[in-house]
Amino acid sequence: MSTPEPHAPGTLQSFKRGHVGHVVFNNPRKFNAMNYDMWAALPQVMQDFVDDTDIRVIVLSGAGDKAFVSGADISQFDTMRTGDANIVYSQASEAGYAAVLDCPKPTVAQIQGICMGGGLGLALNCDVRICASNAKFRMPAGRLGLGYAFDGVKRFTEIVGVGHTADLFFSARIFDAHDALAMGLAKQVVVPEALSATVDDYTRTVCENAPLTLAAAKRALLELRKNPEQRDMALMQAMVNACFASQDYQEGRQAFAAKRPPVFNGH
Incomplete structure (x- = not known):
């Protein structure tokens, strides 16, 4: 620190x-x-x-x-x-x-x-x-x-x-x-x-929340400020896909099933 x-x-x-x-x-x-x-x-x-x-x-x-x-x-x-x-x-x-x-x-x-x-x-x-x-x-x-x-x-x-x-x-x-x-x-x-x-x-x-999820949500908020035709929909979808393919997604599901707090590492 x-x-x-x-x-x-x-x-x-x-x-x-x-x-x-x-x-x-x-x-x-x-x-x-x-x-x-x-x-x-x-x-x-x-x-x-x-x-x-x-x-x-x-x-x-x-x-x-x-x-x-x-x-x-x-x-x-x-x-x-x-x-x-x-x-x-x-x-x-x-x-x-x-x-x-x-x-x-x-x-x-x-x-x-x-x-x-x-x-x-x-x-x-x-x-x-x-x-x-x-x-x-x-x-x-x-x-x-x-x-x-x-x-x-x-x-x-x-x-x-x-x-x-x-x-x-x-x-x-x-x-x-x-x-x-x-x-x-x-x-x-x-x-x-x-x-x-x-x-x-x-x-x-x-x-405490998953960094990749935070990044995808923030990107969507940034893209919302643009005109619809200027929004990078492919990038946003890629970031969503990365969440589902991540170790953190597995950790989130396992933690939920085990009724314990998840520990996310951004991968």
Whole structure:
């Protein structure tokens, strides 16, 4: 088991515990606001966990107890969000979003405190969101005068529906964890003191399941976001077939018959 090591503020922190990979947005003095370097590092951090065959689920969280991610680091707006520099910044942030959204392994957002703007976008790009009761959400694009890309708006509609998406963008209002639960943005809301343990329990449950089954289900979820004519049906069927041909399928049946917990190895 690896444990987190100290990192300079304004960076990403990553470590693994058992079969769980952890990505920590480490900028607590700015409520974990995302700067260019953090966006630029995110794809490689995610890819490292994708390539690690021991990792079965990835958890994204914010350093400290005040925020998940508060949005973009506005101190860089004058230097990184204007003119040609904005193109470079946008490419980095888009690649960061895509690394989470397109991850072939299950992803969980562990959210407490502030989760706004780009942080809300990152949370929505995860498969599951578990929140502390002190979480506060906002999509403030309308208060900043910036445009939000089509794919980002589409992702909101996939998670909370068109009506809630319209409300959140039009009003730019702050909403709490219980609102998030009611609109389907959050899977579960717990007291802040229980958040870490709740996420650990959830990921432990995920990790007890067959990795090939998880991979096939996640691939289907990714393909569902595509237009029907673009979906790789052959790949999905091959992944399903691989499940039935696996040692884990035999183990699952034997464990069920013997009334014991299965032990899966991903083969």
